[in-house]
Amino acid sequence: MFTTVIIQASPERSPYIRALSADTGLLQLVREFPSVPGHYELTRIVNASAPDLVLIDVGSGDVALRCCATIRDLDPEMPVLALACPPGLMQKAKDAGFTAVLPESFTTADLAEAIHTSLVSMRGGVEDYVFSFLPSKAGSGASTVVLNTAMALARDHGKRVLVIDADLRSSVLGILLDVKPTISIQHLLTSTNDIDQFRLRSAAVTVDGVDFLLSSRSLDTVQPEWPNYFQLLEFVRDKYDTILVDLPELVNPATIELVRRSRKVYMVCTTEVPSLRLTQQRAEELHRWGLPPTRYGLLVNRWHNGDPSSPEIAKILGLPVLRQLPNDYATIRKTQTEGRFVPVNTRLGKAFADFASVLAGDASVPLPKPTSRLMSLFGR
Structure with a gap:
């Protein structure tokens, strides 16, 4: 299993995202944020936990996109997945550097494939x-x-x-x-x-x-x-x-x-x-x-x-x-x-x-x- 940090933006979606993450059988949750953390707290937890990947609920908009940029600065090889992305933010999320972007409605299989694709693209090269x-x-x-x-x-x-x-x-x-x-x-x-x-x-x-x-x-x-x-x-x-x-x-x-x-x-x-x-x-x-x-x-x-x-x-x-x-x-x-x-x-x-x-x-x-x-x- 891969260790992960989940950053939530909506209390309503938290159980849904947590359940799908567990159902993949691929992830071990090491830290969960109920909202997008500040720069200092995010830096501290990413450095201390050294997760294999980070999942971000991007429903909060630009603040979630900036969160991805912060993680990219901390570790350019860190896979960062955008979850529950509204249609209007899809392109902006891709441009922000997320390794995979999932729409507002996604399945366990979608998440498992995104995890695989992200890990292979960032850390699984020849x-x-x-x-x-x-x-x-x-x-x-x-x-x-x-x-x-x-x-x-x-x-x-x-x-x-x-x-x-x-x-x-x-x-x-x-x-x-x-x-x-x-x-x-x-x-x-x-x-x-x-x-x-x-x-x-x-x-x-x-x-x-x-x-x-x-x-x-x-x-x-x-x-x-x-x-x-x-x-x-x-x-x-x-x-x-x-x-x-x-x-x-x-x-x-x-x-x-x-x-x-x-x-x-x-x-x-x-x-x-x-x-x-x-x-x-x-x-x-x-x-x-x-x-x-x-x-x-x-x-x-x-x-x-x-x-x-x-x-x-x-x-x-x-x-x-x-x-x-x-x-x-x-x-x-x-x-x-x-x-x-x-x-x-x-x-x-x-x-x-x-x-x-x-x-x-x-x-x-x-x-x-x-x-x-x-x-x-x-x-x-």
């Missing part, structure tokens, strides 16, 4: 250090890619790396690492209001310098919602240099918050036809969620000699191939059996190191140009 990995289908190897890329970032570049295990029901990261979390990410997400450095450290599993927030794969825990991931990212954003997210194959209303904050989303597929076809579907889903094409692309996993080339796959699917990783089944099987990372002196280990260098911004390693086939399989 983060340069967040990268998400989306499998085209189960078994594409996305978790293995995340695991070994994280290790290479920490080992070769000295990055403080956090891996967020967002594939809550089918996660294999804990299995690959052969560890069980003391506090699962599900438990952490259900209490993001109370998250602090101690709770984060208690939940994180550290392996070879990389922190992991791992799933318990429990079938009985409550599924998270977008505010849980939003608040988690807000808390960890200044504690790590790079955050890698291991996504489930289907983006949902909760994990879309991770996707929207990611600098790049890597769809991980193999060269098998079902995987390639489902990659097209994953791309369409990202498009429908509003992600621009410039922020996602394809990572071809388990490529070996004789497979379609990256340019050919890109042409067939209409998607950029951002990276390819060679097939090395023997090494993967051995590392999974022993619960360790792919050795850097192997061909696959070097590929992970090169990919990590790109994410770290330390290198731009060109894609290999292998041989081709595939056009006929897609009717081209």
Whole structure:
């Protein structure tokens, strides 16, 4: 839940606004003003309470608009919502700097959407250090890619790396690492209001310098919602240099918050036809969620000699191939059996190191140009 200050202008509307705010399930009221406060009192309460957002009943007219300006001066990134705005004040409220303006009659759903829009616009922008990995289908190897890329970032570049295990029901990261979390990410997400450095450290599993927030794969825990991931990212954003997210194959209303904050989303597929076809579907889903094409692309996993080339796959699917990783089944099987990372002196280990260098911004390693086939399989 997000902490909020509510500033009222009309006693008649106070119960209505308070009830709608509570019904969203998103807000925790920390202070309520029965009328628009003076500059000194407003400054004091905003600084002392440090709310996540402020709701203002703008029925009082210009004095409420000036209140928004005061808050903007105190904190330019503070989301400020105008509630119960009369038709004649709509444009003036928008010009005053409110992040969302709701009319005199609005619903719980309207308020919930305005809260989301305001928080995302002010504090939920794209983060340069967040990268998400989306499998085209189960078994594409996305978790293995995340695991070994994280290790290479920490080992070769000295990055403080956090891996967020967002594939809550089918996660294999804990299995690959052969560890069980003391506090699962599900438990952490259900209490993001109370998250602090101690709770984060208690939940994180550290392996070879990389922190992991791992799933318990429990079938009985409550599924998270977008505010849980939003608040988690807000808390960890200044504690790590790079955050890698291991996504489930289907983006949902909760994990879309991770996707929207990611600098790049890597769809991980193999060269098998079902995987390639489902990659097209994953791309369409990202498009429908509003992600621009410039922020996602394809990572071809388990490529070996004789497979379609990256340019050919890109042409067939209409998607950029951002990276390819060679097939090395023997090494993967051995590392999974022993619960360790792919050795850097192997061909696959070097590929992970090169990919990590790109994410770290330390290198731009060109894609290999292998041989081709595939056009006929897609009717081209």
